[in-house]
Amino acid sequence: MNADAVVLDIDGVLVDVADSYRRAIVESVDRVYGKTIATEDVQQFKDAGGFNNDWELTDAAALFVLARREGLRTSVDEFTDAIAEQGGGLEAARAVLREMPSISQARVRDKWDSDRLRDVFQTLYLGSDLYRELEGGDPVFDAPGYIHDEPVIVEPSTIDDLTSRFDVGVVTGRPAAEADIALERVGLDVPDEHRFTMDDWEEGKPHPYALTTLAERFGADAVTFTGDTLDDVKTAVNAAETDPTREYYGIGVLTGGLTGEEGRQKYESVGAAAVLDSVNDLPDLLE
Numbered sequence: 001m002n003a004d005a006v007v008l009d010i011d012g013v014l015v016d017v018a019d020s021y022r023r024a025i026v027e028s029v030d031r032v033y034g035k036t037i038a039t040e041d042v043q044q045f046k047d048a049g050g051f052n053n054d055w056e057l058t059d060a061a062a063l064f065v066l067a068r069r070e071g072l073r074t075s076v077d078e079f080t081d082a083i084a085e086q087g088g089g090l091e092a093a094r095a096v097l098r099e100m101p102s103i104s105q106a107r108v109r110d111k112w113d114s115d116r117l118r119d120v121f122q123t124l125y126l127g128s129d130l131y132r133e134l135e136g137g138d139p140v141f142d143a144p145g146y147i148h149d150e151p152v153i154v155e156p157s158t159i160d161d162l163t164s165r166f167d168v169g170v171v172t173g174r175p176a177a178e179a180d181i182a183l184e185r186v187g188l189d190v191p192d193e194h195r196f197t198m199d200d201w202e203e204g205k206p207h208p209y210a211l212t213t214l215a216e217r218f219g220a221d222a223v224t225f226t227g228d229t230l231d232d233v234k235t236a237v238n239a240a241e242t243d244p245t246r247e248y249y250g251i252g253v254l255t256g257g258l259t260g261e262e263g264r265q266k267y268e269s270v271g272a273a274a275v276l277d278s279v280n281d282l283p284d285l286l287e
Helices: 021-033 041-048 053-069 078-086 090-098 107-113 114-135 158-166 176-186 211-220 230-242 260-269 280-283
Strands: 007-008 167-171 222-227 246-251 275-278
Touching: 007 211, 021 041, 021 053, 041 053, 041 078, 041 230, 053 078, 053 090, 053 107, 053 114, 078 090, 078 167, 090 107, 114 176, 158 222, 211 222, 211 230, 211 246, 222 230, 222 280, 230 246, 230 280, 246 260, 246 280, 260 280, 275 280
Parallel strands: 007 167, 007 222, 222 246, 246 275
Antiparallel strands: none
């Protein structure tokens, strides 16, 4: 596979977030409502698309839990399938619930507290000290911070190889400050103009804007984008449709929520150019 530029996602690619972001999603809903989804259900929401922002995924999971409390008999699989059919994301989740007259829409809306969920999420994820530093206030309770429990996936030799041979960029759903922490941890120095975070664009993945903009800034003819979700691969596919003057390759890794042969098949079903066991296999792919 030939490429001039390499763009990387952070979560599930450079660092493992199973015990940080994904744990915070599950536990935030539980802390606020006393009931939550299973950890493996997080992937169902991710696969539905449109949940590049984990705060919005937390909101959607909370809506599901509240609707179940009001008598919804739909399973997580059925709920997330319906979200996918509506186009994915939080607004699709809300639309799915509006089409279910058997539950009290008013009670679900009244109990859904997005601001509270976000505060709890950030407290769990950042911990008390980082919350005060980054959020500019006191956390809702004391916590050590799951951000400190993110094992590094990418090896130093991989970073050295990629940065020595290619222009390297980052497209992530993290806020900029949290992206800084992860990139510093893995030892990847990416200038601001070569990365897009949650703070840099509204649309989020799988919208192609960030990827096509980086390709233009790099002056690249061929770009790879490596991520751990179907939306990451779709971002590259959408970029190729939007910008036919360049080649875009979406590469899925099996170090996030998608694993094994089932994960490989899901990636391939949405147009992945390659599926790798981890980002550390990327240099060999690009030989």
